Amino acid sequence: METELHPQEIKLMKALPKNGERISTDNIRIFDSVTAERVAYWLSQKELVKIDEETKTLLKLTDEGRIVLENGFIEKSLLKNIPESGRIDLETLISKGIIKKNQVNIALAWLKKRGWAIFEKGERGLIITATEKGLAESESELAEEKLMKKLSESEIYLEDIPHNEKKYVDILKKRNILKTEKIKKRYISLTEKGIEILPKLTQSADTINVLTSDLIRTGEWKKRKFRHYKVDDRVEPIKIAKKHPLRQMAEKIRKIFLEMGFTEARGPLVESSFWCFDALYQPQDHPARDLADTFYMKRPKKASLPEKYIQAVREAHERGVDGSTGWGYKWCSEFAAKPVLRTHTTAVSARYLAKIKPPAKIFLIDRAFRNEAIDYKHLMEFHQVEGIVVDESVSFTDLLGMLEEFYNKLGFDRVRFRPAYFPYTEMSVEPEVWMESKKQWVELGGSGIFRPEVTKPLGINCPVLAWGLSLERPVMLLMGIDDIRTLYKNNIKWLQDSEVII
Numbered sequence: 001m002e003t004e005l006h007p008q009e010i011k012l013m014k015a016l017p018k019n020g021e022r023i024s025t026d027n028i029r030i031f032d033s034v035t036a037e038r039v040a041y042w043l044s045q046k047e048l049v050k051i052d053e054e055t056k057t058l059l060k061l062t063d064e065g066r067i068v069l070e071n072g073f074i075e076k077s078l079l080k081n082i083p084e085s086g087r088i089d090l091e092t093l094i095s096k097g098i099i100k101k102n103q104v105n106i107a108l109a110w111l112k113k114r115g116w117a118i119f120e121k122g123e124r125g126l127i128i129t130a131t132e133k134g135l136a137e138s139e140s141e142l143a144e145e146k147l148m149k150k151l152s153e154s155e156i157y158l159e160d161i162p163h164n165e166k167k168y169v170d171i172l173k174k175r176n177i178l179k180t181e182k183i184k185k186r187y188i189s190l191t192e193k194g195i196e197i198l199p200k201l202t203q204s205a206d207t208i209n210v211l212t213s214d215l216i217r218t219g220e221w222k223k224r225k226f227r228h229y230k231v232d233d234r235v236e237p238i239k240i241a242k243k244h245p246l247r248q249m250a251e252k253i254r255k256i257f258l259e260m261g262f263t264e265a266r267g268p269l270v271e272s273s274f275w276c277f278d279a280l281y282q283p284q285d286h287p288a289r290d291l292a293d294t295f296y297m298k299r300p301k302k303a304s305l306p307e308k309y310i311q312a313v314r315e316a317h318e319r320g321v322d323g324s325t326g327w328g329y330k331w332c333s334e335f336a337a338k339p340v341l342r343t344h345t346t347a348v349s350a351r352y353l354a355k356i357k358p359p360a361k362i363f364l365i366d367r368a369f370r371n372e373a374i375d376y377k378h379l380m381e382f383h384q385v386e387g388i389v390v391d392e393s394v395s396f397t398d399l400l401g402m403l404e405e406f407y408n409k410l411g412f413d414r415v416r417f418r419p420a421y422f423p424y425t426e427m428s429v430e431p432e433v434w435m436e437s438k439k440q441w442v443e444l445g446g447s448g449i450f451r452p453e454v455t456k457p458l459g460i461n462c463p464v465l466a467w468g469l470s471l472e473r474p475v476m477l478l479m480g481i482d483d484i485r486t487l488y489k490n491n492i493k494w495l496q497d498s499e500v501i502i
């Protein structure tokens with residue numbers, strides 16, 4: 001059914017010049033240009049029409065140009081105001097308001113260029129005398145003015161301006177009266193094949209184009225013909241939709257923790273300094289709390305503090321717990337009430353410690369923010385995989401074993417732990433995995449056992465294993481990405497081409 005066409009296609013073909021001449025898509029009255037182009041594309045696939053593309057230069061009046069069009073060229077109005085005597089001095093022109101001070105230079109330059117006036121020095125300054133040419137020409141319509149009028153009335157392209165008129169375009173452009181804009185134009189014409197079948201194109205009213213529920217219900221469809229679809233056309237295979245690699249990783253990790261009996265936690269992105277730092281025994285003059293590292297919020301001005309824990313946290317900071325010495329400074333509750341964008345998800349672990357009863361296993365995968373200069377390794381916004389195990393019977397070796405197992409499940413065979421320091425943990429370690437391709441150990445986050453200065457004030461009296469790991473890093477390692485920004489560029493081609501990593 002080669003020549004069976006969609007009604008839109010028939011309509012378009014009939015609207016095209018029958019002799020194969022081309023016509024711009026904006027000039028096909030029965031369609032808007034978008035529809036015309038789409039239908040033309042179908043027809044071009046069937047070799048019934050040809051589409052040409054051309055870039056053209058549209059001439060447009062500037063705002064200034066529109067004002068000049070209305071008021072006329074300044075040199076013209078100047079000459080019109082010259083009295084019978086044929087001469088006038090500049091001062092008079094200005095004082096009469098015929099010309100503004102800032103227009104003087106342009107007006108004089110054009111009078112001279114056009115040979116419309118001559119100038120001499122008089123007692124009161126410059127005297128302007130109109131020439132014969134000036135008097136005659138300033139009365140008639142100038143070529144530039146004709147062009148301006150045309151531009152204001154219809155779309156004119158530079159390519160359609162006759163050669164001998166191009167100089168006026170240049171003049172108007174220089175005077176900032178006219179500007180140009182490149183525009184893509186598409187033209188459609190019938191091909192020979194198109195011209196040939198044009199007379200045979202009819203579609204009987206009987207043909208069903210769209211099957212509706214009415215046609216089915218009434219049985220009407222049985223009596224009529226369906227328009228044929230060409231189902232064997234070759235089309236580009238579509239790349240299927242795919243989850244973003246970060247999302248894939250987050251879902252995999254979520255599944256691992258849920259299977260291990262963990263409960264998923266949630267907490268606010270805008271957090272009090274109390275939960276982000278103080279409850280984690282981070283001293284108030286700790287550099288991580290500095291403006292250079294932490295985003296402080298203008299609003300809300302103050303975060304609310306959990307009354308119940310303030311005193312115990314204060315004592316831990318000032319004097320320690322269970323015989324430790326604390327930081328030995330005066331703790332300030334106002335400082336703890338400063339709202340921040342949480343710098344780590346460990347703030348949520350602190351909140352949960354105050355809320356749960358042991359034993360408990362809690363995790364979350366969520367965002368954290370730091371005031372970092374952005375580079376291939378750092379973003380201001382990133383994700384952490386946070387977790388705590390609160391249980392009488394757990395120890396440091398359980399922590400190492402769990403993390404090792406966790407990374408094995410993600411596909412990293414060799415895991416090691418490097419001693420580290422965090423104000424809130426003791427012991428503290430940083431898990432690392434071996435990258436064979438780089439022959440190098442790569443750090444993935446922090447972990448440890450919460451200190452009693454953290455747990456006791458929040459009412460927990462058993463060991464708490466804790467970790468806060470990068471979500472982006474393992475994705476980068478598995479995908480061989482060196483620049484963390486790649487993950488956030490939303491480059492659709494990269495997303496389509498990236499392998500499913502999990």
Ligand code: PHE
Pocket residue numbers: 343344345346422425445446447448466467468469
């Ligand atoms: N909060 C730490 C970080 O952001 C990681 C961490 C979490 C360390 C829990 C120890 C315990 O780097």
